[in-house]
Amino acid sequence: MKKPPTASLSTRFGRLLPLVVAALFSLPSAASRHFPADTITDYYEVENIALPKGLTAETGGLDVLPDGRLVACFHRGEVMIYDPKSKAWKLFAEGLHDPLGLLAISPREMLVMQRPELTRLRDTNGDGVADDYQTVTDDFGLSGNYHEFAFGPIRDKQGNIFIALNTASNGAGIFPEVRGRLDTLGRPGRMYSCVPYRGWIMKLTPDGKLHPFASGFRSPNSIGFDAAGNLYAADNQGDWLGTSKLYHVQEGKHYGHPASLVWKEGFPDINPLTLPVRALDSLRTVESIAFPHSRIANSPTQPVLDETGGKFGPFAGKMLIGEMDHPYLIRLMLETVDGQMQGACAPFLAGTALRRGNNRLAFAPDGSLYVGQTDHGWAGARGIQRIRWKGKVPMEVADMKLTPTGFDLTFTQPLDPATASEVINFQFKRYYYEYHQAYGSKQFDLKPVPVTAVRLSADGKTASLTLAEMKPGYIYELEMGPIRSATNQKLMNRLVCYTLNRLKKGDRPSNP
Amino acid sequence: MNKLLIRCTPAVLGLLSSVAALAQDTTLTIRAIEGLKFDVPRFVVRPGTRVHLTVDNYDDMAHNFVLTMPGARLRVVNTALNLSDQAVKLNYVPRTPDVVAHTAVVEPGKAEKISFVVQQEGVYPYVCTYPGHGYVMYGALYVTRRPGSVPPLEKDPNIAANRSENGDAHAGHNQPAHPYEPTFPTLYRTFMPDCGPAGIAVGLPGNQSYCWDAGACRLRYAWSGGFVDMTDQWDGNGRKPTHVIGDVYFRDKAGFPIRFSNTIVEPQVKFKGYRLVNRYPEFRYIANGIEVRELIKPLEKGRGLVRQFSLGPVAGPVYFVCKPGDGVKYRPSVGKIEGGLMRLPTGTKQFTITMIAE
Numbered sequence: 023m024k025k026p027p028t029a030s031l032s033t034r035f036g037r038l039l040p041l042v043v044a045a046l047f048s049l050p051s052a053a054s055r056h057f058p059a060d061t062i063t064d065y066y067e068v069e070n071i072a073l074p075k076g077l078t079a080e081t082g083g084l085d086v087l088p089d090g091r092l093v094a095c096f097h098r099g100e101v102m103i104y105d106p107k108s109k110a111w112k113l114f115a116e117g118l119h120d121p122l123g124l125l126a127i128s129p130r131e132m133l134v135m136q137r138p139e140l141t142r143l144r145d146t147n148g149d150g151v152a153d154d155y156q157t158v159t160d161d162f163g164l165s166g167n168y169h170e171f172a173f174g175p176i177r178d179k180q181g182n183i184f185i186a187l188n189t190a191s192n193g194a195g196i197f198p199e200v201r202g203r204l205d206t207l208g209r210p211g212r213m214y215s216c217v218p219y220r221g222w223i224m225k226l227t228p229d230g231k232l233h234p235f236a237s238g239f240r241s242p243n244s245i246g247f248d249a250a251g252n253l254y255a256a257d258n259q260g261d262w263l264g265t266s267k268l269y270h271v272q273e274g275k276h277y278g279h280p281a282s283l284v285w286k287e288g289f290p291d292i293n294p295l296t297l298p299v300r301a302l303d304s305l306r307t308v309e310s311i312a313f314p315h316s317r318i319a320n321s322p323t324q325p326v327l328d329e330t331g332g333k334f335g336p337f338a339g340k341m342l343i344g345e346m347d348h349p350y351l352i353r354l355m356l357e358t359v360d361g362q363m364q365g366a367c368a369p370f371l372a373g374t375a376l377r378r379g380n381n382r383l384a385f386a387p388d389g390s391l392y393v394g395q396t397d398h399g400w401a402g403a404r405g406i407q408r409i410r411w412k413g414k415v416p417m418e419v420a421d422m423k424l425t426p427t428g429f430d431l432t433f434t435q436p437l438d439p440a441t442a443s444e445v446i447n448f449q450f451k452r453y454y455y456e457y458h459q460a461y462g463s464k465q466f467d468l469k470p471v472p473v474t475a476v477r478l479s480a481d482g483k484t485a486s487l488t489l490a491e492m493k494p495g496y497i498y499e500l501e502m503g504p505i506r507s508a509t510n511q512k513l514m515n516r517l518v519c520y521t522l523n524r525l526k527k528g529d530r531p532s533n534p
Numbered sequence: 535m536n537k538l539l540i541r542c543t544p545a546v547l548g549l550l551s552s553v554a555a556l557a558q559d560t561t562l563t564i565r566a567i568e569g570l571k572f573d574v575p576r577f578v579v580r581p582g583t584r585v586h587l588t589v590d591n592y593d594d595m596a597h598n599f600v601l602t603m604p605g606a607r608l609r610v611v612n613t614a615l616n617l618s619d620q621a622v623k624l625n626y627v628p629r630t631p632d633v634v635a636h637t638a639v640v641e642p643g644k645a646e647k648i649s650f651v652v653q654q655e656g657v658y659p660y661v662c663t664y665p666g667h668g669y670v671m672y673g674a675l676y677v678t679r680r681p682g683s684v685p686p687l688e689k690d691p692n693i694a695a696n697r698s699e700n701g702d703a704h705a706g707h708n709q710p711a712h713p714y715e716p717t718f719p720t721l722y723r724t725f726m727p728d729c730g731p732a733g734i735a736v737g738l739p740g741n742q743s744y745c746w747d748a749g750a751c752r753l754r755y756a757w758s759g760g761f762v763d764m765t766d767q768w769d770g771n772g773r774k775p776t777h778v779i780g781d782v783y784f785r786d787k788a789g790f791p792i793r794f795s796n797t798i799v800e801p802q803v804k805f806k807g808y809r810l811v812n813r814y815p816e817f818r819y820i821a822n823g824i825e826v827r828e829l830i831k832p833l834e835k836g837r838g839l840v841r842q843f844s845l846g847p848v849a850g851p852v853y854f855v856c857k858p859g860d861g862v863k864y865r866p867s868v869g870k871i872e873g874g875l876m877r878l879p880t881g882t883k884q885f886t887i888t889m890i891a892e
Contacts, residue, residue: 117721138749
């Protein structure tokens, strides 16, 4: 099909054009024959990895060795290596306490984050089984509360390692004996921090010292870097989290869950919950992305960077994150606005055979993505799946960028100008979740926001949307209509949510 | 009708229904508990019974309680997922004829009372429709004139999988625990009773076991007759500790056993990990800057342990505390025990402490 001319369409004009284009498509085109059903399974396939008998596959950590072998750790303490060529599993280590993260350094050396410590597993005699379990760091508290999970490790380019420490839950108490200093000021509240650095992200420097890095986390399962090396942590809806979030984590900052403040240097000797909400609000750095509860995510998991250079489809360089309660992953579209990271999230791979409980993600050298599932006493599933891109480009939103007057939506394929020029096909509403102590939040100040104009770029891939109102501090939820590509592919996912913390500075462009 | 009767085993639930034989009012409390469960997996009433129900949220997440029409659970759960921005306002409860009764969202630590009457016989699912929970967290209300027709709990297709496992403890025991054959010695890092939170359970050949504390860097207790039951610890998110199988014959009372120049004050200790020597863990730790290695083997005959220690360079005296009254007799390989202390001969790099159950 011929490229559509650069279209700067008023709404009225936009309503006329589809009739013409629809007529053009009334005959089956070559393109539509290529995409007969046009479902996500035309673009991505999901393989169930066969697991060894006797394994309870609550997957806590995944990593891939350079030779393509997969390393996985499980709730009952096993670390196992999977060879995708022979499909054979081999035990590498055992006896770990609820390991929830893994960094495979070599076939003979792995770092594993288990409840009590970060452990280096080494196979010193080359028999394929770890025989040395070295404590890399246990310089953090452990109260015996079951909710004190530990996440990570991830390593930056300088060799620093980051781990994340869950708060405790008032669903249970603590042991009579704890590890680390007990501070009862951190004990009140639904999720609490009564031993050092619960609710913190910690940085382990190459000299072996563990440093408190950033505070204010509730249940940071888990952490990851973007292409520029920025650190992100996911956190779960609950007390002080109106909805689940993704934070851009920077040193010294506090991200809102107050319990961890008791371990902040210079913080007064008070129970943080006695501070007014306004004061707590002023201490925190807001999230880069809010995941509207249930609409996008109930429990986001590990953020990973697509470093496949295009082997996993058209989203290379961007991040994905897992989700526990929905049978899909979530794509992240982040950008720097006014010096702060913010952006959009969208469901991805819904309608494939992907299970729920997508706790851990790891790319293989061939560009396929391993996904490890767990339920861990909550909603979810068990097992490991492998997702492969089949080589054809689905019609999806590739990027969502803020403009002074609205958003630029860039798609993976040139848009069918008829459907893409209809403002009715871009339904926005905006709302916010309140920062407060109670569990979760309703959507406040919910309001539809009309799109007043759509303008298509010269290459047909970008729709520039002008919105009637842009208000910072709100989530802008976009539900798209039956938009198609110029080659008649249908838009796979129609929902995108942008967390508008800051407005884009700049003049409104003059009307075309 | 009291709470005690309600919060009971399935076998007793039949009794409950016969008490309600005259379709009078009945009062019961159902708790939302950890691991996406209602503590009452199911209950039985006569048609026409007015049920006064308290839904008590003992979990750390928000939940609701929705009683649906027979067979409508998944339909209600999926409709609830699509409530969009209305979801919170509606407490995640869709307004459909499929819903018989429901609570609002009950916050952790809170409770809500509702009452309802069901006239028609049938199996009415109750479910939490909070997003994500409905696939796991549900139970069944049997409305029937014939309580005897209710299937045994473990064969009941209407209750949640995470509850039927509980009802049939033997099923779990027939499943292998791991994808490998357990070989002794073996260990689990886990929550152990009577130990700090960084516990290690070690199982040795000959049904001898011990608990080592990676926080305090010391042996805490030893038992014989079995190893551990991990079932509760592995269930869900790992709230419950591991159980010891067997008889505990030794319990440490002396604290960290190695003392340097000061015999009263315990040294500062730091755990460094362990290596496996023929599968036996050899623990490594630092005490007052001195590296210590400790490998524990079972006594060849009878109940007891042989603890092999290796020390890094030490300037000054080294003592080992062997206080009586902890269940064992101490037999050091070097030195003599005097007043509950064994002083190591100067320059000792390796020594063995044999502990024999009294």
